[in-house]
Amino acid sequence: MVTEDQVRTWVESYVQAWTTNSKKDITDLFTPQAEYHERPYETDWIGRDAIIEG
Secondary structure, X not given: OOOHHHHHHXXXXXXXXXXXXXXXXXXXXXXXXXXXXXXXOOOOEEOHHHHHHO
């Protein structure tokens, strides 16, 4: 079960990653198989490397 503190920590890390645009921050946030969707039902970036580049 995911706790509220875990969700809060992840969201804070997400905000930091996109604020700093740091490769390390983004790498720490997503798994290698992650997908990032900017719009519903569209897959713009597949995989952590693509997310970092995006």
